[in-house]
Amino acid sequence: DTEVTQTPKHLVMGMTNKKSLKCEQHMGHRAMYWYKQKAKKPPELMFVYSYEKLSINESVPSRFSPECPNSSLLNLHLHALQPEDSALYLCASSFRTSGASDTQYFGPGTRLTVL
Amino acid sequence: GIQVEQSPPDLILQEGANSTLRCNFSDSVNNLQWFHQNPWGQLINLFYIPSGTKQNGRLSATTVATERYSLLYISSSQTTDSGVYFCAVRTSGSRLTFGEGTQLTVNP
Numbered sequence: 001d002t003e004v005t006q007t008p009k010h011l012v013m014g015m016t017n018k019k020s021l022k023c024e025q026h027m028g029h030r031a032m033y034w035y036k037q038k039a040k041k042p043p044e045l046m047f048v049y050s051y052e053k054l055s056i057n058e059s060v061p062s063r064f065s066p067e068c069p070n071s072s073l074l075n076l077h078l079h080a081l082q083p084e085d086s087a088l089y090l091c092a093s094s095f096r097t098s099g100a101s102d103t104q105y106f107g108p109g110t111r112l113t114v115l
Numbered sequence: 116g117i118q119v120e121q122s123p124p125d126l127i128l129q130e131g132a133n134s135t136l137r138c139n140f141s142d143s144v145n146n147l148q149w150f151h152q153n154p155w156g157q158l159i160n161l162f163y164i165p166s167g168t169k170q171n172g173r174l175s176a177t178t179v180a181t182e183r184y185s186l187l188y189i190s191s192s193q194t195t196d197s198g199v200y201f202c203a204v205r206t207s208g209s210r211l212t213f214g215e216g217t218q219l220t221v222n223p
Contacts, residue, residue: 031209042201042213043158056209088156103148104203104211106158 003027004107006091012113015081021110023074023091032074033092033104034066043090049074050096081114088112117142117206121214128192128221136187136217138202146205147178149187152216153198161187161200192221 004025013019023032030051035043048056049068063085065077074091088109094102118141128134138147149161162169166180173192178185189196199216206212 033209037156042203042216045210048209050209090156090158092158102146103160103163105160106150109156109158111156 004091004093004105006089006107006110008110009108010111010113012115013078013081014115015083017081018077018079020078021076021089021091021112023076023093023107024072025093025105025107026072027093027095027105028071029093029095029105030071031094031096031102032068033094034074034076035090035092035106037088037090037109039087047076078112081112083114086112086114117144117204117212119202119204119212119214121200121202121217123217124215125218126220128219130192130194130221130223132192132221133188133190134192134219136189136200136202136219138185138187138204138214140183140185140202140204142183142206144180144183144204144206146211147185148203148211149176149185150201150203151196151198152201158201189219192219194221194223197221 032049034046037043047066052068067075090109091107092104094104120139147165150158162176168177173190175188201216203211203213
């Protein structure tokens, strides 16, 4: 099974709301990723977790707060977002972060709209 | 950082036609993946191909690592092939760098 699941599929939130995105995989992968994708652009890396520890933060604003409670779960906590944060948020996983043969598998994404 | 260029940016085909998508990259890579993003946003793995040639049904891919390019071939295209095709590469560490993509439209 090469499936990464994400919930919710769609999310509409106001600028004062707090919400969370959830990502789950059961492939035994130890690396998990959050990407942000704006319309007609490629995905942009936000965060990388390796063995449940944050290994890369691509200078993402603090209104985005990632969390990796265990090796199968990845959350992205959202607070005080701006309308320009509206985008498709993609989660991915791979066996490791640095193995040359590691394929990243992507979830279906959460389409976020900030009003 | 590494540069990834994909061509053409847009491609319109009639059903049944063949096509070739190209990905050029500016440095040696240890990971190259081709993805298809469907109209609903799902990124689907097509190939992991840092070098050599692979085939999967109507799709095949070739990467010539020494010349820093990869090609994705789609034969007998179908309307369900429509979407954006991304090439993504990694040189070291964990960052995948994506190209800007090729928007493919297959008309019935």
